[in-house]
Amino acid sequence: MNLSEHLLLLERRLQEADVRGDRQALDALLADEFLEFGASGGRWNKAQVLASLVQESFIERHIEQFAVQWLAADLAQATYLCHNAAAPGRVASSAWRSSLWRCREGRWQMLFHQGTPRPGA
Template sequence: MDDALAAHLQALERALHEPAVRGDVAQLAALLDDDFSEIGSSGVCFDRAAALAEIPRERAQVEIVSTDYQVVLLAPTLAQVRYRSWYVVGGERQREVLRSSLWRLRGAAWRVVFHQGTPAVP
């Protein structure tokens, strides 16, 4: 995989963790594919409309810390980004979550089409 593309996709994933992006529906919508769906670490499933409504509500409550990124190109227009994350609430690190996102290239823009969070074994 091209290092520049891997860095770009990691930066896009990290942007989804930023409070400024999470709180701005227009910025968030620009990163979520029209076909976006998510299986959250809580087990709740979201489509794009639900994610655009829910994510801005939670932005002020959490900080997201992430590490151990791996990016794999699955096809010329599809890539997987895997990593570990933690929510930090009130200065306290919460449980670790293993995350996986599928990013799809449409036109000139990469957008996340699927995301899943799975609680890590303590």
């Protein structure tokens, strides 16, 4: 499996209901220094994500236009378009997403994530 396939698999894992509800699975996928700037405008560190995602109502997501770029020997950036399905009290939406993945001791972890909403989408 090449790097693009591997990081796409990890991104999809982070969008699965069973992973989002599993603190240990999330802890393994997120670097200790993890930081997120969300499409909603919020800012979260790893501890905040671990506390909030396990309580969040699940929303199905779909990834398109996935691309990976090496930034250093142990660092890669994944970019993609993410579509969120409609949920009770929410409308369907789309956002451009960017993640920095770092490899330590043969294991890739997300170091940074940002979502930018697509207006009218």
